[in-house]
Amino acid sequence: EAGVAQSPRYKIIEKRQSVAFWCNPISGHATLYWYQQILGQGPKLLIQFQNNGVVDDSQLPKDRFSAERLKGVDSTLKIQPAKLEDSAVYLCASSLGQGSYNEQFFGPGTRLTVL
Amino acid sequence: AQTVTQSQPEMSVQEAETVTLSCTYDTSENNYYLFWYKQPPSRQMILVIRQEAYKQQNATENRFSVNFQKAAKSFSLKISDSQLGDTAMYFCAFANAGNMLTFGGGTRLMVKP
Numbered sequence: 001e002a003g004v005a006q007s008p009r010y011k012i013i014e015k016r017q018s019v020a021f022w023c024n025p026i027s028g029h030a031t032l033y034w035y036q037q038i039l040g041q042g043p044k045l046l047i048q049f050q051n052n053g054v055v056d057d058s059q060l061p062k063d064r065f066s067a068e069r070l071k072g073v074d075s076t077l078k079i080q081p082a083k084l085e086d087s088a089v090y091l092c093a094s095s096l097g098q099g100s101y102n103e104q105f106f107g108p109g110t111r112l113t114v115l
Numbered sequence: 116a117q118t119v120t121q122s123q124p125e126m127s128v129q130e131a132e133t134v135t136l137s138c139t140y141d142t143s144e145n146n147y148y149l150f151w152y153k154q155p156p157s158r159q160m161i162l163v164i165r166q167e168a169y170k171q172q173n174a175t176e177n178r179f180s181v182n183f184q185k186a187a188k189s190f191s192l193k194i195s196d197s198q199l200g201d202t203a204m205y206f207c208a209f210a211n212a213g214n215m216l217t218f219g220g221g222t223r224l225m226v227k228p
Contacts, residue, residue: 042220106161
Protein backbone atom coordinates (compact mmCIF):
# COMPACT_ATOMS: atom_id res chain seq x y z
CA GLU A 1 0.00 0.00 0.00
CA ALA A 2 1.43 3.36 -1.02
CA GLY A 3 1.90 5.87 1.78
CA VAL A 4 1.08 9.55 2.01
CA ALA A 5 2.91 11.47 -0.70
CA GLN A 6 4.04 15.06 -0.40
CA SER A 7 5.84 17.44 -2.72
CA PRO A 8 8.09 19.24 -2.90
CA ARG A 9 10.33 17.78 -0.20
CA TYR A 10 12.27 21.03 0.21
CA LYS A 11 11.53 24.64 -0.64
CA ILE A 12 13.50 27.81 -0.08
CA ILE A 13 11.83 31.16 -0.65
CA GLU A 14 12.26 34.77 0.35
CA LYS A 15 9.88 36.48 2.72
CA ARG A 16 6.75 37.91 1.13
CA GLN A 17 6.86 35.29 -1.63
CA SER A 18 4.16 32.66 -2.11
CA VAL A 19 4.51 28.90 -1.83
CA ALA A 20 2.26 25.88 -2.24
CA PHE A 21 2.56 22.34 -0.95
CA TRP A 22 0.80 19.28 -2.30
CA CYS A 23 -0.40 16.14 -0.53
CA ASN A 24 -1.80 12.88 -1.86
CA PRO A 25 -3.28 10.76 0.95
CA ILE A 26 -3.49 7.00 1.15
CA SER A 27 -6.16 5.71 -1.21
CA GLY A 28 -9.55 5.51 0.46
CA HIS A 29 -8.66 7.76 3.37
CA ALA A 30 -11.46 10.25 3.90
CA THR A 31 -9.74 12.40 6.49
CA LEU A 32 -6.71 14.57 5.74
CA TYR A 33 -4.67 16.74 8.09
CA TRP A 34 -2.00 19.42 7.69
CA TYR A 35 0.46 20.00 10.53
CA GLN A 36 3.19 22.58 11.02
CA GLN A 37 6.33 21.36 12.82
CA ILE A 38 8.74 24.11 13.82
CA LEU A 39 12.28 22.91 14.52
CA GLY A 40 12.56 21.46 18.01
CA GLN A 41 8.81 21.32 18.60
CA GLY A 42 5.98 18.85 18.18
CA PRO A 43 3.65 19.13 15.20
CA LYS A 44 0.74 21.55 15.45
CA LEU A 45 -2.51 20.83 13.61
CA LEU A 46 -3.38 23.52 11.09
CA ILE A 47 -6.44 22.09 9.37
CA GLN A 48 -8.48 18.89 9.16
CA PHE A 49 -10.59 17.84 6.17
CA GLN A 50 -13.29 15.20 6.03
CA ASN A 51 -13.63 14.40 2.31
CA ASN A 52 -13.71 17.89 0.74
CA GLY A 53 -15.12 19.71 3.77
CA VAL A 54 -13.21 21.50 6.51
CA VAL A 55 -13.71 19.98 9.97
CA ASP A 56 -11.43 22.33 11.90
CA ASP A 57 -9.18 25.19 10.86
CA SER A 58 -9.05 27.05 14.15
CA GLN A 59 -5.24 27.10 14.22
CA LEU A 60 -4.75 28.10 10.59
CA PRO A 61 -3.49 31.71 10.21
CA LYS A 62 -6.13 32.58 7.68
CA ASP A 63 -4.66 35.95 6.77
CA ARG A 64 -1.84 34.19 4.95
CA PHE A 65 -2.54 30.45 4.90
CA SER A 66 -5.16 28.68 2.82
CA ALA A 67 -5.88 25.03 2.09
CA GLU A 68 -8.22 23.14 -0.14
CA ARG A 69 -9.22 19.60 -0.96
CA LEU A 70 -11.54 20.16 -3.88
CA LYS A 71 -12.26 16.59 -4.99
CA GLY A 72 -11.87 14.98 -1.59
CA VAL A 73 -8.54 13.37 -2.47
CA ASP A 74 -5.43 15.55 -3.02
CA SER A 75 -4.91 18.68 -1.01
CA THR A 76 -2.85 21.85 -1.35
CA LEU A 77 -1.66 24.19 1.38
CA LYS A 78 -0.65 27.71 0.36
CA ILE A 79 1.16 30.49 2.15
CA GLN A 80 0.90 34.00 0.75
CA PRO A 81 2.88 36.05 1.69
CA ALA A 82 5.43 34.02 3.64
CA LYS A 83 7.07 35.30 6.81
CA LEU A 84 10.34 34.24 8.42
CA GLU A 85 8.44 32.48 11.21
CA ASP A 86 6.77 30.18 8.66
CA SER A 87 10.04 28.25 8.34
CA ALA A 88 9.06 24.74 9.39
CA VAL A 89 8.29 21.24 8.15
CA TYR A 90 4.75 20.92 6.86
CA LEU A 91 3.38 17.44 7.44
CA CYS A 92 0.37 15.91 5.78
CA ALA A 93 -1.40 12.95 7.34
CA SER A 94 -4.44 10.89 6.46
CA SER A 95 -6.76 8.44 8.17
CA LEU A 96 -9.66 6.22 7.12
CA GLY A 97 -12.11 8.30 9.09
CA GLN A 98 -12.57 10.95 11.69
CA GLY A 99 -12.90 8.84 14.82
CA SER A 100 -9.92 8.85 17.15
CA TYR A 101 -9.53 5.09 16.81
CA ASN A 102 -8.38 5.72 13.22
CA GLU A 103 -4.60 5.76 12.96
CA GLN A 104 -3.10 8.77 11.24
CA PHE A 105 -0.42 8.00 8.66
CA PHE A 106 2.11 10.73 8.03
CA GLY A 107 3.90 11.77 4.88
CA PRO A 108 7.61 12.66 4.71
CA GLY A 109 6.90 16.39 5.01
CA THR A 110 7.95 19.49 3.10
CA ARG A 111 10.76 21.47 4.69
CA LEU A 112 10.21 25.20 4.08
CA THR A 113 12.94 27.76 4.64
CA VAL A 114 11.97 31.42 4.44
CA LEU A 115 14.92 33.81 4.02
CA ALA B 116 -8.23 22.70 25.05
CA GLN B 117 -5.77 19.91 25.65
CA THR B 118 -2.12 20.21 26.60
CA VAL B 119 0.58 17.56 26.43
CA THR B 120 3.86 17.91 28.31
CA GLN B 121 7.04 15.92 27.88
CA SER B 122 9.48 16.98 30.57
CA GLN B 123 12.56 15.18 29.24
CA PRO B 124 13.99 16.97 26.18
CA GLU B 125 16.76 14.40 25.78
CA MET B 126 17.53 10.94 27.08
CA SER B 127 20.10 8.28 26.39
CA VAL B 128 20.23 4.56 27.06
CA GLN B 129 22.69 1.77 26.48
CA GLU B 130 21.80 -0.83 23.89
CA ALA B 131 19.79 -3.72 25.38
CA GLU B 132 18.76 -1.73 28.44
CA THR B 133 15.34 -0.32 29.35
CA VAL B 134 14.30 3.32 29.22
CA THR B 135 11.10 5.13 30.21
CA LEU B 136 9.88 8.33 28.59
CA SER B 137 7.43 10.51 30.52
CA CYS B 138 4.31 12.32 29.37
CA THR B 139 1.56 14.16 31.18
CA TYR B 140 -1.55 15.68 29.70
CA ASP B 141 -4.46 17.82 30.69
CA THR B 142 -8.01 17.47 29.42
CA SER B 143 -11.59 17.71 30.58
CA GLU B 144 -12.74 15.04 28.12
CA ASN B 145 -13.61 11.49 29.11
CA ASN B 146 -13.26 9.74 25.76
CA TYR B 147 -9.88 10.08 24.12
CA TYR B 148 -6.87 8.20 22.84
CA LEU B 149 -3.22 8.63 23.71
CA PHE B 150 -0.36 7.84 21.37
CA TRP B 151 3.38 7.59 21.19
CA TYR B 152 4.87 8.46 17.81
CA LYS B 153 8.46 7.93 16.68
CA GLN B 154 10.21 10.30 14.28
CA PRO B 155 13.64 8.95 13.21
CA PRO B 156 16.19 11.45 11.89
CA SER B 157 15.08 12.67 8.46
CA ARG B 158 12.35 10.06 8.30
CA GLN B 159 8.64 10.22 8.68
CA MET B 160 6.52 9.93 11.79
CA ILE B 161 5.26 6.46 12.63
CA LEU B 162 2.91 5.22 15.32
CA VAL B 163 4.54 3.21 18.09
CA ILE B 164 1.65 2.45 20.42
CA ARG B 165 -1.78 3.73 21.40
CA GLN B 166 -4.01 3.59 24.46
CA GLU B 167 -7.76 4.03 24.66
CA ALA B 168 -8.70 6.04 27.72
CA TYR B 169 -11.59 3.79 28.68
CA LYS B 170 -9.36 0.71 28.83
CA GLN B 171 -7.64 0.11 32.15
CA GLN B 172 -5.21 -2.44 30.75
CA ASN B 173 -1.93 -0.92 29.60
CA ALA B 174 -1.16 -1.35 25.91
CA THR B 175 1.83 -3.42 24.81
CA GLU B 176 3.47 -3.77 21.38
CA ASN B 177 6.46 -6.12 21.44
CA ARG B 178 9.27 -4.22 23.24
CA PHE B 179 7.10 -1.14 23.79
CA SER B 180 4.63 -0.76 26.64
CA VAL B 181 2.86 2.08 28.36
CA ASN B 182 1.99 2.94 31.93
CA PHE B 183 -1.34 4.74 31.72
CA GLN B 184 -2.47 6.44 34.92
CA LYS B 185 -5.77 8.11 34.05
CA ALA B 186 -6.37 9.84 37.36
CA ALA B 187 -2.88 11.29 37.34
CA LYS B 188 -3.12 12.07 33.60
CA SER B 189 0.17 10.36 33.02
CA PHE B 190 1.16 8.24 30.03
CA SER B 191 4.74 6.96 30.01
CA LEU B 192 6.44 4.79 27.38
CA LYS B 193 8.79 1.98 28.33
CA ILE B 194 11.18 0.61 25.75
CA SER B 195 12.74 -2.72 26.70
CA ASP B 196 15.87 -4.23 25.17
CA SER B 197 16.69 -0.92 23.45
CA GLN B 198 18.10 -1.19 19.94
CA LEU B 199 20.16 1.24 17.89
CA GLY B 200 17.19 1.67 15.56
CA ASP B 201 15.17 3.10 18.44
CA THR B 202 17.22 6.31 18.21
CA ALA B 203 14.66 8.99 17.31
CA MET B 204 12.44 11.78 18.54
CA TYR B 205 9.47 10.43 20.46
CA PHE B 206 6.26 12.40 20.65
CA CYS B 207 3.39 11.84 23.03
CA ALA B 208 0.04 12.84 21.55
CA PHE B 209 -3.60 13.19 22.61
CA ALA B 210 -6.54 12.66 20.28
CA ASN B 211 -10.01 13.95 21.02
CA ALA B 212 -13.15 12.33 19.67
CA GLY B 213 -12.67 14.11 16.33
CA ASN B 214 -9.17 12.66 15.94
CA MET B 215 -7.43 16.01 16.20
CA LEU B 216 -3.98 15.36 17.61
CA THR B 217 -2.23 17.55 20.19
CA PHE B 218 1.47 16.73 20.45
CA GLY B 219 3.97 17.22 23.23
CA GLY B 220 7.31 18.88 22.61
CA GLY B 221 9.14 15.60 22.12
CA THR B 222 11.96 13.64 23.75
CA ARG B 223 15.13 12.95 21.80
CA LEU B 224 16.28 9.41 22.58
CA MET B 225 19.79 8.27 21.80
CA VAL B 226 20.60 4.56 22.05
CA LYS B 227 24.31 4.04 22.59
CA PRO B 228 26.19 0.91 21.50
